[in-house]
Amino acid sequence: MTTPPQGPPSAPVTPQPSAAASPATTPDVIDLPSGNELDALAAAELQGAQLVRLIVVAGPVGAGKTTLITTLHDLFQTGKIGDHAFASSRTLFAFERRCHLSRIASERSAADTERTKFGEVRYLHIQISGPELRDHLLDLLFTDVSGESFELARDSISECQRLHFLKMADHFLLLIDCEKIIDRKKRNQVIHDAMMLLRSCLDSGMLPASCFVDVLWTKYDFVAGARNGEHASFLEKATEEFQKQFGSRVGRLSFRKVAARPADVDGLEFGYGLPELLQEWATESPRNRTMDLLPDEQLGSRESEKFLQRHFNSESDSK
Amino acid sequence: MTESVSNQFVMIGLPATGKTSFLAALWYLVQHGEVEHRLTLERMDGDSKHLNQISNLWAGCEVVPRTSTSGERTVSMVLNDTSTKKTITLTFPDLSGESFMSQWVDRHFTTSYNEFLKESFGGVLFISPLNYQKPARIPSASLLKEIGETGKPNDERDGEGSIPWDPTQAPTQVQLVELLQFIAGREYFKPPFRLALVISAWDQLKGEKVSPQKWLSDEMPFLSQFLESNRRLFDFNVYGVSAQGGDYNKDVDELTGMSASERILIEGDGVKNSHDLTELLTWLMR
Numbered sequence: 001m002t003t004p005p006q007g008p009p010s011a012p013v014t015p016q017p018s019a020a021a022s023p024a025t026t027p028d029v030i031d032l033p034s035g036n037e038l039d040a041l042a043a044a045e046l047q048g049a050q051l052v053r054l055i056v057v058a059g060p061v062g063a064g065k066t067t068l069i070t071t072l073h074d075l076f077q078t079g080k081i082g083d084h085a086f087a088s089s090r091t092l093f094a095f096e097r098r099c100h101l102s103r104i105a106s107e108r109s110a111a112d113t114e115r116t117k118f119g120e121v122r123y124l125h126i127q128i129s130g131p132e133l134r135d136h137l138l139d140l141l142f143t144d145v146s147g148e149s150f151e152l153a154r155d156s157i158s159e160c161q162r163l164h165f166l167k168m169a170d171h172f173l174l175l176i177d178c179e180k181i182i183d184r185k186k187r188n189q190v191i192h193d194a195m196m197l198l199r200s201c202l203d204s205g206m207l208p209a210s211c212f213v214d215v216l217w218t219k220y221d222f223v224a225g226a227r228n229g230e231h232a233s234f235l236e237k238a239t240e241e242f243q244k245q246f247g248s249r250v251g252r253l254s255f256r257k258v259a260a261r262p263a264d265v266d267g268l269e270f271g272y273g274l275p276e277l278l279q280e281w282a283t284e285s286p287r288n289r290t291m292d293l294l295p296d297e298q299l300g301s302r303e304s305e306k307f308l309q310r311h312f313n314s315e316s317d318s319k
Numbered sequence: 320m321t322e323s324v325s326n327q328f329v330m331i332g333l334p335a336t337g338k339t340s341f342l343a344a345l346w347y348l349v350q351h352g353e354v355e356h357r358l359t360l361e362r363m364d365g366d367s368k369h370l371n372q373i374s375n376l377w378a379g380c381e382v383v384p385r386t387s388t389s390g391e392r393t394v395s396m397v398l399n400d401t402s403t404k405k406t407i408t409l410t411f412p413d414l415s416g417e418s419f420m421s422q423w424v425d426r427h428f429t430t431s432y433n434e435f436l437k438e439s440f441g442g443v444l445f446i447s448p449l450n451y452q453k454p455a456r457i458p459s460a461s462l463l464k465e466i467g468e469t470g471k472p473n474d475e476r477d478g479e480g481s482i483p484w485d486p487t488q489a490p491t492q493v494q495l496v497e498l499l500q501f502i503a504g505r506e507y508f509k510p511p512f513r514l515a516l517v518i519s520a521w522d523q524l525k526g527e528k529v530s531p532q533k534w535l536s537d538e539m540p541f542l543s544q545f546l547e548s549n550r551r552l553f554d555f556n557v558y559g560v561s562a563q564g565g566d567y568n569k570d571v572d573e574l575t576g577m578s579a580s581e582r583i584l585i586e587g588d589g590v591k592n593s594h595d596l597t598e599l600l601t602w603l604m605r
Contacts, residue, residue: 028429028430028431029425029427029428029429029430030427030428030429030430030433031426031427032422032426032427032428032501032504033426033500033501033504034426035426035497074454074456076540076541076544077454077490077492077493077540077541078454078540079540079544080540080544085544085547085548086541086544086545086548087544087545087548087549088496088500088545088548088549089496089500092493092496092497092500093426093486093497096484096486096489096490096493097484097486099454100481100484101481102456102457103454103455103456103457104455104456104457105455105482105485105488106457106481106482106484107480107481107482108457108480108481109457109480110457111456111457112481127548128548129544129547129548136548137548270456
């Protein structure tokens with residue numbers, strides 16, 4: 001038996017919360033989640049029933065922040081990362097858009113990543129499963145913040161205090177671009193800027209002292225490919241200086257070599273260093289607590305926002 | 320009195336993944352006794368014109384036209400389970416692949432799909448192994464040399480020499496994960512949702528000697544991980560199905576030399592009769 005398509009719509013079903021502006025609708029369609037980056041409200045809603053780890057990805061323009069996150073998405077498309085499998089994502093559309101410039105379909109001659117625009121704080125989301133996780137699922141929220149915002153925060157305590165999400169960071173990734181490290185004229189400035197950013201985040205009281213800080217030597221293929229022992233010893237000295245300055249001020253300070261999209265250098269595969277980072281995020285957290293990603297001024301009067309305020313703010317300090 | 324049950328299932332799939340061919344082969348199979356099959360047609364009910372048209376084409380080894388968005392409809396079959404003697408009414412929406420692509424691109428359901436989904440016990444997700452998009456990264460390919468003269472004209476490029484992002488070009492496995500997330504995200508969703516994954520045109524992969532499950536985990540690891548991680552949401556089984564039985568251009572002599580039902584091939588965990596497409600349906604209704 002066949003019947004023609006069903007007729008005009010009944011009352012529209014309430015759509016799920018969408019992260020960004022919903023597409024224009026006609027009466028016979030129902031909006032679905034946009035798949036775009038999450039704003040603070042959507043990210044807070046995510047916390048409703050699940051354990052979330054917030055990974056703050058910090059660094060100047062061009063350090064590889066977005067590339068680092070999108071490479072995780074790309075790696076999962078080829079298989080599990082270590083023991084961890086992809087479970088879901090509320091921002092698949094956003095990931096795919098960000099990956100476009102690294103795909104053949106873009107017809108570029110070299111891979112690139114769409115730059116994060118200066119403006120509102122946004123989040124990218126990946127849920128993973130793994131053998132050691134409670135209920136085998138864990139939500140990872142990554143900040144997607146422009147390099148300009150971190151440059152402002154580096155230079156101004158008051159600007160830094162605008163980065164409300166820092167207070168909730170489980171892992172703070174401080175990205176240092178090795179393409180600049182191999183340039184003798186720039187390398188001291190690069191390390192100095194990175195230290196100033198971390199200092200500003202701590203001195204402003206925004207980054208909790210319990211936070212795990214990972215200094216990431218991004219684009220490490222530039223150092224590995226240069227085959228110059230001097231670069232490696234520069235990194236060792238910089239590591240010592242970081243330890244001296246900040247080792248006692250944060251929950252843990254560690255250093256990792258990362259090459260998300262390495263050039264053809266021996267021993268550096270696509271996503272070099274990321275499996276170890278993911279393992280760390282999945283298994284190590286400075287605390288168990290609920291999330292409060294909404295700055296006070298963004299707490300609105302809508303019932304859903306009041307609900308979030310009641311249920312998440314009150315618990316946010318039970319660390 | 321014979322027990323009677325009704326089951327609604329959604330058929331999910333991007334364009335040209337074999338949904339209509341599956342329906343055509345199924346409608347033919349349940350009416351004929353050429354091969355053993357568990358579910359048989361009990362009686363005609365209502366308008367069968369569409370099913371008759373597509374199954375006639377299928378029986379004659381002719382290409383079954385793909386469903387267009389304007390030709391979408393719901394099809395029903397009143398079947399008898401020869402094992403339990405129950406009468407089963409199966410209902411499927413025959414939706415176009417473009418409708419599902421539109422869910423990914425335009426981010427909406429039609430209300431009719433939403434209403435149908437609300438009442439569905441499970442679904443069949445169709446994947447073509449001959450026509451799917453992989454996440455091809457620039458470093459893993461020989462760059463523009465391969466694109467060569469097939470590249471788009473310069474006036475379609477943005478200021479930095481790139482073709483703008485087109486969401487329809489996103490990897491198939493990502494699109495399919497999103498379609499399943501849309502289902503799982505509805506407020507009426509009741510897990511576990513039974514999901515039969517059909518790798519269509521399975522005859523074309525005979526030489527590769529892989530199981531359907533292995534094909535899925537090798538070729539669509541993102542989708543495979545999603546399903547494995549969400550077994551509490553989706554109770555799934557993977558089938559390799561050939562509704563046509565071969566290539567209508569190359570294998571027509573061989574295909575017309577056998578009974579039409581013998582052309583049907585199904586492979587997967589628990590399949591006992593490799594021609595019985597209804598085993599997939601009985602798994603969904605178990």
